[in-house]
Amino acid sequence: MVSEAITRSIYLLLTFSFAGLCAPQALAQANAVAGRALFAEERKGNCSACHKTPTDAPRIGASNIGPPLEAIRQKYPTPADRMRLRDSIRDQSRVNASTIMPPYGKHRILTETEIDDIVAYLETL
Numbered sequence: 001m002v003s004e005a006i007t008r009s010i011y012l013l014l015t016f017s018f019a020g021l022c023a024p025q026a027l028a029q030a031n032a033v034a035g036r037a038l039f040a041e042e043r044k045g046n047c048s049a050c051h052k053t054p055t056d057a058p059r060i061g062a063s064n065i066g067p068p069l070e071a072i073r074q075k076y077p078t079p080a081d082r083m084r085l086r087d088s089i090r091d092q093s094r095v096n097a098s099t100i101m102p103p104y105g106k107h108r109i110l111t112e113t114e115i116d117d118i119v120a121y122l123e124t125l
């Protein structure tokens with residue numbers, strides 16, 4: 001089932017990447033598609049282990065460890081907010097020193113590009 005989901009994500013990614021050659025807007029979408037896969041991928045973000053995504057129905061998990069992630073664009077509307085959101089994924093301990101959320105950028109669990117992709121996905125929620 002997991003490999004099926006990965007295959008589907010890769011297919012979507014390739015489709016959007018190809019579309020991205022034609023339209024920059026579609027390229028932005030490709031990042032969100034990649035981010036969505038990284039969000040759930042156990043060896044990458046594994047964000048679903050702690051966060052529900054109520055507006056992305058197939059990803060709703062059972063975890064309440066972190067807050068549900070929704071209405072992210074409303075919560076982080078300006079470019080400065082977007083940087084703040086990005087930084088908090090890189091290292092949430094800068095926001096909350098005793099957080100249990102892994103410092104994805106600081107510990108190089110995710111690359112800078114992967115963090116950008118996840119931010120693009122979060123903005124669709």
Ligand code: HEC
Nearest residue numbers: 045046047049050065066067089092096099100101102118
């Ligand atoms: C081990 C559990 C855990 C994992 C895994 C985790 N988080 Fe978190 N996250 C939390 C907790 C707990 C908070 C609440 C704030 C705090 O602890 O500082 C949080 C807060 C957040 C926030 C701020 C929420 C808001 O409403 O502003 C965002 C955004 C976020 N996480 C995104 C992610 C992303 C993206 C990933 C995967 C790359 C991830 N988290 C993985 C536990 C986790």
